[in-house]
Amino acid sequence: MTWRSRLLSPSGIAAVIGVLLFLFLTIAGPVLFLAAAETSNVPDRLLAPSLARPFGTDDLGRDIFSRVLVAARVSILLTLGATVVSTIGGIAYGLIAVILPRHVRRLATGLLDILLAFPWLLMVLFFTVIWGASAMSAMFAIGISGIPFMARLVYNLASSVSGRDYVRAARVVGVGPIGILVRHILPNIANPLFVNAAATASVTLLSFAGLSFLGLGVQAPEYDWGRLLQDGITRIYVNPLAAIGPGIAVVLAGLVFTFVSEALSDTRGGGRGAVARRALGAVAPTRRAGMAATPRQPLAVGEPVAEIADLRVAFATADGGEVERVKGVSLRILPGEVVGIVGESGSGKSLTAMALAGLLGPDARIATTAHTFDGIDMTRPLSPVDRSTLGVELGMVFQDPLTSLNPALTIGRQLTEVPEVHLKMSRTDARAHAAAALEAVGIADAPRRLSQYPHQFSGGMRQRAMIGQALTGRPKLIIADEPTTALDVTVQRQVMGVLRRAQTDTGAAIVFISHDIALVSAFCDRVLVMKDGVVVEELDAQRIREDATHPYSRALIACLPDMTSDRTRPLPVIPPDVAASALAEEVGV
Numbered sequence: 001m002t003w004r005s006r007l008l009s010p011s012g013i014a015a016v017i018g019v020l021l022f023l024f025l026t027i028a029g030p031v032l033f034l035a036a037a038e039t040s041n042v043p044d045r046l047l048a049p050s051l052a053r054p055f056g057t058d059d060l061g062r063d064i065f066s067r068v069l070v071a072a073r074v075s076i077l078l079t080l081g082a083t084v085v086s087t088i089g090g091i092a093y094g095l096i097a098v099i100l101p102r103h104v105r106r107l108a109t110g111l112l113d114i115l116l117a118f119p120w121l122l123m124v125l126f127f128t129v130i131w132g133a134s135a136m137s138a139m140f141a142i143g144i145s146g147i148p149f150m151a152r153l154v155y156n157l158a159s160s161v162s163g164r165d166y167v168r169a170a171r172v173v174g175v176g177p178i179g180i181l182v183r184h185i186l187p188n189i190a191n192p193l194f195v196n197a198a199a200t201a202s203v204t205l206l207s208f209a210g211l212s213f214l215g216l217g218v219q220a221p222e223y224d225w226g227r228l229l230q231d232g233i234t235r236i237y238v239n240p241l242a243a244i245g246p247g248i249a250v251v252l253a254g255l256v257f258t259f260v261s262e263a264l265s266d267t268r269g270g271g272r273g274a275v276a277r278r279a280l281g282a283v284a285p286t287r288r289a290g291m292a293a294t295p296r297q298p299l300a301v302g303e304p305v306a307e308i309a310d311l312r313v314a315f316a317t318a319d320g321g322e323v324e325r326v327k328g329v330s331l332r333i334l335p336g337e338v339v340g341i342v343g344e345s346g347s348g349k350s351l352t353a354m355a356l357a358g359l360l361g362p363d364a365r366i367a368t369t370a371h372t373f374d375g376i377d378m379t380r381p382l383s384p385v386d387r388s389t390l391g392v393e394l395g396m397v398f399q400d401p402l403t404s405l406n407p408a409l410t411i412g413r414q415l416t417e418v419p420e421v422h423l424k425m426s427r428t429d430a431r432a433h434a435a436a437a438l439e440a441v442g443i444a445d446a447p448r449r450l451s452q453y454p455h456q457f458s459g460g461m462r463q464r465a466m467i468g469q470a471l472t473g474r475p476k477l478i479i480a481d482e483p484t485t486a487l488d489v490t491v492q493r494q495v496m497g498v499l500r501r502a503q504t505d506t507g508a509a510i511v512f513i514s515h516d517i518a519l520v521s522a523f524c525d526r527v528l529v530m531k532d533g534v535v536v537e538e539l540d541a542q543r544i545r546e547d548a549t550h551p552y553s554r555a556l557i558a559c560l561p562d563m564t565s566d567r568t569r570p571l572p573v574i575p576p577d578v579a580a581s582a583l584a585e586e587v588g589v
């Protein structure tokens with residue numbers, strides 16, 4: 001839903017009217033109503049409600065309605081102040097916790113959990129008692145007591161985003177932790193944070209009213225709605241409106257905060273986009289001292305563009321052990337070569353490809369005897385120059401472009417990153433370059449499309465935009481991890497055509513991962529068949545039917561229908577037990 005349609009919805013209109021009303025009261029209330037609110041007029045004391053004085057007068061003859069209007073400024077400013085304290089504190093704590101090393105992070109989240117288990121109101125009372133009863137100390141007490149809740153929310157949201165493909169991809173091209181947080185994580189969690197902050201504001205308002213009512217908030221002669229409530233409660237049986245009036249103000253302001261929170265929720269590209277735009281300056285390749293760039297030399301004839309030898313990838317198990325998911329895979333990709341990897345789900349295809357790109361997370365335990373990309377030794381810590389080379393020469397196309405394109409940034413912003421940051425182009429040149437890349441993958445009206453967000457693209461267009469992103473550099477290798485699995489057959493053909501054209505235009509090598517052995521053999525030069533973390537067979541793509549000898553490869557091929565297949569019969573399936581025992585014999589695992 002766009003901002004426009006949100007604002008025109010009933011809750012949007014209510015939010016706008018409410019915000020304008022309370023804004024007016026905050027600015028003009030004390031100017032317009034101060035005289036009636038604060039001038040004592042003893043002959044008029046304790047008057048009953050009337051048209052002229054809707055809530056009656058207090059024991060000094062002051063108009064209670066005017067006092068409620070004047071109190072709006074203090075009540076709302078204190079509420080906003082406390083909300084800002086808890087929001088900023090929570091965002092800072094939550095985001096810093098996400099980038100801490102694992103053990104310190106556990107401590108930080110453990111502390112949060114302890115604070116969250118502690119009753120919130122007790123914490124507020126604790127701080128107000130320590131700092132003394134005043135409006136400011138109440139504001140900080142409420143604000144600080146709200147930090148753990150906000151920090152937990154930020155931490156959870158940021159953790160869920162930090163594992164996304166686009167964050168991993170940003171890491172590999174050298175965006176530092178602060179850049180990742182500000183540019184890729186914060187914009188994607190900003191929307192729920194805004195919503196939560198607005199919703200928290202109504203609770204904060206009630207807390208202020210409560211504290212002032214208890215005599216721990218705003219002190220006389222100052223007054224907010226809570227204090228007025230306290231003054232009126234003593235006469236509740238004589239003049240109920242003296243207490244109900246300030247209560248109505250609290251309820252109305254709370255409703256406005258709730259409407260604002262509803263209007264903020266579910267808007268795309270607005271709140272998040274705004275934060276993203278403000279954050280654009282945060283993109284910078286990480287500079288690490290003491291790391292020499294690998295000297296750049298053209299590849300010798302026959303030298304692979306990427307190579308990984310005896311790759312083993314393991315993960316820790318809950319019982320403290322380790323489970324190996326990739327068991328000694330070796331892969332050598334020559335310039336311009338198209339290599340397919342097929343295998344059942346969980347056979348280790350993606351792990352192998354991610355390891356090749358240096359994109360596996362810190363939870364993966366990786367061992368290799370050699371790992372190079374275009375002459376860069378990937379087993380060493382990479383220098384900023386190496387990372388820049390990777391950003392320009394390595395393209396990734398993932399299965400789900402919705403998780404690999406950053407939803408908070410326009411397509412243009414994402415496609416100009418490599419030309420601007422790594423190819424050092426000016427913003428205008430980078431945009432023209434990105435538009436050309438979009439056109440190269442068959443997206444019409446590219447300049448306009450660059451200003452759109454990923455959700456405004458169809459699935460096939462998003463996938464083509466991902467391929468276009470790879471083309472904005474000078475790709476030597478494109479890793480396409482099941483790029484067509486989520487697409488229907490027609491769109492699948494278009495995307496395969498675009499990938500093929502990208503390969504012939506740039507001369508890049510491609511590693512193409514799929515479950516679909518027919519698709520892989522039609523597209524690739526060579527096919528690796530994987531099962532249970534092992535490459536069980538390597539075949540010439542043109543001759544897989546003739547050359548396949550391994551039982552698992554033969555079983556995969558047997559599942560393919562051909563001109564002689566009886567279409568009235570169900571397709572054969574690979575019996576798991578038979579295949580497993582045959583494999584055990586074959587590969588000795």
Ligand SMILES: Nc1ncnc2c1ncn2[C@@H]1O[C@H](COP(=O)(O)OP(=O)(O)OP(=O)(O)O)[C@@H](O)[C@H]1O
Nearest residue numbers: 315325343344345346347348349350351352363515
């Ligand atoms: N971060 C992780 N932690 C623990 N196990 C993991 C992790 N990532 C992958 N695995 C496991 O490693 C195995 C291989 O995963 P991988 O993603 O390479 O499979 P795949 O062959 O690409 O499968 P699919 O075709 O379904 O994507 C799977 O059993 C998976 O559960």
